[in-house]
Amino acid sequence: MVGAPVLRAQPRLEKSRLTVAVGGKASFLHLPLTIADQLGYFRSEGLSLDIHDVTHPQRALDLVLEGGAEVCAGRFEHTLLLQARGMAHQAFVLEARAPQVAFGVSTRSLPAYRSAADLKGKRIGVSEPGSLAHLLAKLVLARAGLRPEDVALVEVGAGAAVTAIRSGQIDALAQFEPVMTTLEQRAEVRIVSDTRTLKGTIEAFGGPMPASCLHAPTEFVQRHPATCQALANGIVHALKWLQTAGPGDLLKAVPEGYFLSDRALYLAAFNKVREAMSPDGLMPPEAARHALRVLASMDAGLRPERIDVERAYTNEFARRAKGRFRA
Numbered sequence: 574m575v576g577a578p579v580l581r582a583q584p585r586l587e588k589s590r591l592t593v594a595v596g597g598k599a600s601f602l603h604l605p606l607t608i609a610d611q612l613g614y615f616r617s618e619g620l621s622l623d624i625h626d627v628t629h630p631q632r633a634l635d636l637v638l639e640g641g642a643e644v645c646a647g648r649f650e651h652t653l654l655l656q657a658r659g660m661a662h663q664a665f666v667l668e669a670r671a672p673q674v675a676f677g678v679s680t681r682s683l684p685a686y687r688s689a690a691d692l693k694g695k696r697i698g699v700s701e702p703g704s705l706a707h708l709l710a711k712l713v714l715a716r717a718g719l720r721p722e723d724v725a726l727v728e729v730g731a732g733a734a735v736t737a738i739r740s741g742q743i744d745a746l747a748q749f750e751p752v753m754t755t756l757e758q759r760a761e762v763r764i765v766s767d768t769r770t771l772k773g774t775i776e777a778f779g780g781p782m783p784a785s786c787l788h789a790p791t792e793f794v795q796r797h798p799a800t801c802q803a804l805a806n807g808i809v810h811a812l813k814w815l816q817t818a819g820p821g822d823l824l825k826a827v828p829e830g831y832f833l834s835d836r837a838l839y840l841a842a843f844n845k846v847r848e849a850m851s852p853d854g855l856m857p858p859e860a861a862r863h864a865l866r867v868l869a870s871m872d873a874g875l876r877p878e879r880i881d882v883e884r885a886y887t888n889e890f891a892r893r894a895k896g897r898f899r900a
């Protein structure tokens with residue numbers, strides 16, 4: 574049931590009004606943020622949030638770097654890449670423990686597909702350069718001994734992806750939900766790599782790969798511990814709610830515009846990624862370390878020995894929230 578949150582006395586927040594930048598709030602990667610916002614979990618913590626939704630995750634990060642937002646709802650790998658550039662950012666609560674991307678080949682363009690080697694010379698759609706979808710596509714190619722230049726990587730947004738596959742503009746696609754479920758239901762793609770599940774993520778990335786989180790400049794986290802705790806409390810409360818929410822609960826909580834006029838499709842897509850949601854907001858240490866190994870394997874210029882993974886995240890806030898909400 575969707576109910577009003579119970580109000581409790583909270584410690585004094587260093588900053589009760591702040592802006593959170595997010596690239597694609599309607600994405601399942603950020604469903605915990607949406608639920609916490611919609612059900613009033615942030616308000617019950619004494620927070621007044623301006624959630625600034627932009628088209629791309631990179632733009633959300635840029636807003637924080639430019640001072641237009643205090644906190645980013647984005648990708649964990651960004652904290653590692655920023656550290657490599659001499660900028661200290663810290664993740665303080667995890668939303669998704671798997672990327673939720675699937676890689677599928679067109680059953681029309683590649684009906685006799687046998688392996689990723691068949692992708693040579695083909696056109697592959699990715700959500701945007703540098704995205705998790707782009708990273709997965711490069712890993713699929715690398716396993717077959719192919720380089721990115723052996724194919725044509727095409728930026729295809731979620732709104733154009735289905736049409737691009739159906740019209741033959743692209744031969745394969747790495748995308749998020751609900752795009753992939755839409756194409757799967759009509760047998761228009763064959764999924765060959767799937768990070769919507771933990772098992773598929775380990776197969777694709779060679780280990781656990783954390784995805785979306787709330788992160789901020791480390792200085793902000795250190796100077797605003799009560800505020801970060803309140804944010805973590807809201808997210809972990811939402812994660813707990815999602816563990817037991819039924820279809821009706823979800824449909825009542827999520828804004829109508831997220832359904833894209835097809836509630837059944839939205840629920841089907843949610844069921845595909847449900848396992849990918851973090852159960853408690855905690856960052857598994859091995860997952861954080863493996864994320865760095867993946868990034869280093871795909872970027873020869875990245876010096877992993879110069880990056881301290883332990884500084885890229887803290888479980889202090891999520892651990893307290895987990896104890897409070899028994900997530």
